[in-house]
Amino acid sequence: MRTLVDLPVSLSRDAAVPLTTQLAAWLRDAMMSGALAPGERLPSSRGLAAQLEVSRTVVTEAYQQLYAEGWLDGRHGSGTFVASLETPRRAVPEPQAPPPPPAAVPDERTINLTPGHPWVRDYDRAAWKRAWRRAAELPPGDYPDPYGLPHLRELLAGHLRRTRAVAVGPENILVTRGTGNGLDLCALALLGPGAKAGVEDPGYRTARAVFAARGAEVVPCPVDEDGVIVDGLPDGLRVLYTTPAHQYPLGGRLPIPRRERLLSWAARTGAVIVEDDYDAEFRYDVAPLPALYGLDPSRVVLLGTLSKSLAPDVGVGWLVAAPETVDRVARLRRSVADRTSGPVQHAVATLLERGDLDRHLRRMRLEYARRRAVVVEVLGAVCRLRGDTAGLHVLAELPPGSAPGIVARAAERGVLLDTVERHHHGAERLHGLVIGYGSASLADVRRGCRIVAGLIRRL
Structure with missing residues (x-):
């Protein structure tokens, strides 16, 4: 595996910007440009800190920030990897003429944002x-x-x-x-x-x-x-x-x-x-x-x-x-x-x-907190959320009658959703989506919520 020192990482202790912010910005830019490709494994925090001659805290906090933003994906026991992102990456200029871009292939992954499902792929x-x-x-x-x-x-x-x-x-x-x-x-x-x-x-x-x-x-x-x-x-x-x-x-x-x-x-x-x-x-x-x-x-x-x-x-x-x-x-x-x-x-x-x-509970509490933060960031901008301080799901309130249509249109985009109406026994009094963020990766939670947010904006 190549090291990030093989790439032109430049951190300045004299700059007004903290080292953690500098490193996070450099990694973010490298992933946007394609210099760090989706699925590529990053060095451990200890290894990268030694390579860059900075404290391990600098690297750990930079990684945590990028985890929260959805740029990185962690696999317990395997390391830290560049996430697959919906945002297209910028082309990297090269001396020779670049090859023609590959034809766009629709993303056929299904993102499950229904409640009741935990993350079972990260365990000791x-x-x-x-x-x-x-x-x-x-x-x-x-x-x-x-x-x-x-x-x-x-x-x-x-x-x-x-x-x-x-x-x-x-x-x-x-x-x-x-x-x-x-x-x-x-x-x-x-x-x-x-x-x-x-x-x-x-x-x-x-x-x-x-x-x-x-x-x-x-x-x-x-x-x-x-x-x-x-x-x-x-x-x-x-x-x-x-x-x-x-x-x-x-x-x-x-x-x-x-x-x-x-x-x-x-x-x-x-x-x-x-x-x-x-x-x-x-x-x-x-x-x-x-x-x-x-x-x-x-x-x-x-x-x-x-x-x-x-x-x-x-x-x-x-x-x-x-x-x-x-x-x-x-x-x-x-x-x-x-x-x-x-x-x-x-x-x-x-x-x-x-x-x-x-130990598993402590680790998953951090993982779910990152996903929860993404849900609040993306969907909280377009609707009122309830129940976002705990658990593995939130309620996104919507106008009466609108949730079933959003569920159908989201399914066409590969995102599975649930409605609060389905959980009523008597008369329906509340309306909206029950968003579960337990079973999807951090990157997929972000991508799925962006799709849902776009549909809500069109109401």
């Missing part, structure tokens, strides 16, 4: 292989414990204390296959035919489907930009499903006064609150908010998952509740032969035990 391969090797060393087992692997439950208790400020022990935890499985177990244990289950509206469609499949009467419960509207909750609910850390799909967080009113409502009516903590690890303005469960463990069942923090394919989550509720769920779970794979639980335990999952 060594840690992943090590976890599965350790799981494979164990002999095949009988039916797994319906509560989950005891060692994993202990590790999850520590994980929840660190990340969600929830003081629990293994007796409070049952290992599930994810949020959907946790919802089904809640429906099995807490509901019955004809029982009323409240679900946020707009809200998570899977929750409605799971509760209805267990024979419950699903009742839409309106939300506003802060979350569920407590004063509008009906009596007679056996269960209320809510997403207080990052309401799905509007993105609000339930403030403390409303959390206290919600718990008072549950105490008065006898309802159980099912708290979905689906992407609470990712917050960009402040530290992740404590879980609602911590305020009243007797009234709340907390559901968590690795689907957003690691990968949906792992198929591991957790249900946190009072021990007597956990015992009831475990008994019913055994009766319907529901279980979480033993080898998968052992692999996840290794990731937790060695700190690999915590």
Whole structure:
């Protein structure tokens, strides 16, 4: 691989412009001119700092700036690469006559900006292989414990204390296959035919489907930009499903006064609150908010998952509740032969035990923050955004009736979108696009948002 010293990098310590800004400008210009081609690997920050005889911080901050702007693309364990950009590069003057430009080839890549999908292409391969090797060393087992692997439950208790400020022990935890499985177990244990289950509206469609499949009467419960509207909750609910850390799909967080009113409502009516903590690890303005469960463990069942923090394919989550509720769920779970794979639980335990999952979360929090910044920069200029301080999606508000047309036209340009209207259960009150930025690369998020912004401007 050639080094950047082979190219005419010129940094001046005497200039008024900081070295970091100089280096970022030089790299940006080199990528625009084609001197650095798409897909070309850049030196490590340590290596380039040594070549240029500057501090590593200079290079690191320059790289971070270009990451945020979408010029660079990182691949964990492989290095830093020049991103593929929508903006055409300037021709580089050469002594001889340049060859004719190649014919334009339409970009046929599909950019998925729908919500609910994390980035699964950047992970610690060594840690992943090590976890599965350790799981494979164990002999095949009988039916797994319906509560989950005891060692994993202990590790999850520590994980929840660190990340969600929830003081629990293994007796409070049952290992599930994810949020959907946790919802089904809640429906099995807490509901019955004809029982009323409240679900946020707009809200998570899977929750409605799971509760209805267990024979419950699903009742839409309106939300506003802060979350569920407590004063509008009906009596007679056996269960209320809510997403207080990052309401799905509007993105609000339930403030403390409303959390206290919600718990008072549950105490008065006898309802159980099912708290979905689906992407609470990712917050960009402040530290992740404590879980609602911590305020009243007797009234709340907390559901968590690795689907957003690691990968949906792992198929591991957790249900946190009072021990007597956990015992009831475990008994019913055994009766319907529901279980979480033993080898998968052992692999996840290794990731937790060695700190690999915590490191992955810290790394992905930075990666998602870069993508979120691009969404806010590009789409925030053409419409109002909600829920942009956390999670993996934002709501882009639009005039009523306009979202379906933009979805169709964006699809023609290779960009997949979702509408907030699709998540309503009752009457449609809010209108716009639910933009997910988890599963697309930083460069594709920028390119897709530019396409969407152009369509919005034409409204």
